[in-house]
Amino acid sequence: MRKKYMLVDLFSGSYNEENIGYELLNDQKNPITGKYYGYLPPHDNPNILELGASSADGFIDDILVVFVRKTANTSIDRRVIGFYPSALVYKEKKGGEESARKFRDKDGSIKTASYSMESEEYYPVSSEFALVIETKKYNSYMFRKQRVYAGKYPELDSIIDDYIERLIDGEKLEDDIIAQQELQEISGASAQAVRNAPNRKVVFENQISGKKVLRNPQLAKSAIIAADYQCEVDSEHQTFLNKHGKPYMEGHHLIPCTVKNAREIEEQFRRNIDCKENIVSLCPICHRAIHLGNRDEKRRVLTNLFSKRQPILNEIGINITEQDLLRLYGVE
Numbered sequence: 001m002r003k004k005y006m007l008v009d010l011f012s013g014s015y016n017e018e019n020i021g022y023e024l025l026n027d028q029k030n031p032i033t034g035k036y037y038g039y040l041p042p043h044d045n046p047n048i049l050e051l052g053a054s055s056a057d058g059f060i061d062d063i064l065v066v067f068v069r070k071t072a073n074t075s076i077d078r079r080v081i082g083f084y085p086s087a088l089v090y091k092e093k094k095g096g097e098e099s100a101r102k103f104r105d106k107d108g109s110i111k112t113a114s115y116s117m118e119s120e121e122y123y124p125v126s127s128e129f130a131l132v133i134e135t136k137k138y139n140s141y142m143f144r145k146q147r148v149y150a151g152k153y154p155e156l157d158s159i160i161d162d163y164i165e166r167l168i169d170g171e172k173l174e175d176d177i178i179a180q181q182e183l184q185e186i187s188g189a190s191a192q193a194v195r196n197a198p199n200r201k202v203v204f205e206n207q208i209s210g211k212k213v214l215r216n217p218q219l220a221k222s223a224i225i226a227a228d229y230q231c232e233v234d235s236e237h238q239t240f241l242n243k244h245g246k247p248y249m250e251g252h253h254l255i256p257c258t259v260k261n262a263r264e265i266e267e268q269f270r271r272n273i274d275c276k277e278n279i280v281s282l283c284p285i286c287h288r289a290i291h292l293g294n295r296d297e298k299r300r301v302l303t304n305l306f307s308k309r310q311p312i313l314n315e316i317g318i319n320i321t322e323q324d325l326l327r328l329y330g331v332e
């Protein structure tokens, strides 16, 4: 995946408990727009050239922003506390007056927090999963300017990359397992056909970790019924009987049901990816291979499924190539 990123050190400098500074809003969803706006200490204004922008650009999009803080007051090591998976980063800070960014400073005055990052999602990282960056390994003063750009410490780049990828996969997997459970509750007889699903507007719901695409479990169920309770990679794959006496199969969105994908497909083709045509019936092994397999395994399962599904996706007006699909899984 290897994305441009920026490490941002929070809660250091001269801040204390009562006055942690403008970054107190970084992990708060803005009540007006539903987005996250991030302040970049010590005074915003990132060097977006370091992130791949050219000097004429006013911003750069799709930047991974990883927030860190000291592991302890007396330590120089940092731990990851959260991240924006894909932020827009402005060259110059924004005032924030128009977007509910007022807060009370420790002297009682009301301040408005500026920002220079904008993100649809924020993922907090609990301390048990936190990556610790041992600064001495790289440079004891690496956080002196409170920001570190990708490329400065190449060894760190791959560590950050792997770590974030694992976190994102973990989150997707958990979502998926909850969806499978819901899906198994529906018996074949009660599964209702949802008419015209590809043409419905995408619905988003807000969850703790950010915005999600609302999925209808009935759709996954009807995809499994349409596949006659067989694995679409290979109909010979055996599972076990579920509580309704049918072979256990899982539903998987071939174009993954992320906010980004749902928006892009809706914009480009006016279609909702939460539809039967985009859901494949898989045995648990093939399903896990897609999420957790190595590159070759993922590619093997995905190219197999794509060859079968491309005509069906085309029929409802979603025209993507195998290359496009593999790119969505980071294995092109």
Ligand SMILES: [Zn+2]
Residues within 6 Å of the ligand: 176, 251, 252, 253, 287, 291
């Ligand atoms: Zn899945």
Ligand SMILES: [Zn+2]
Residues within 6 Å of the ligand: 231, 232, 233, 234, 237, 282, 283, 284, 285, 286, 287
């Ligand atoms: Zn299978």
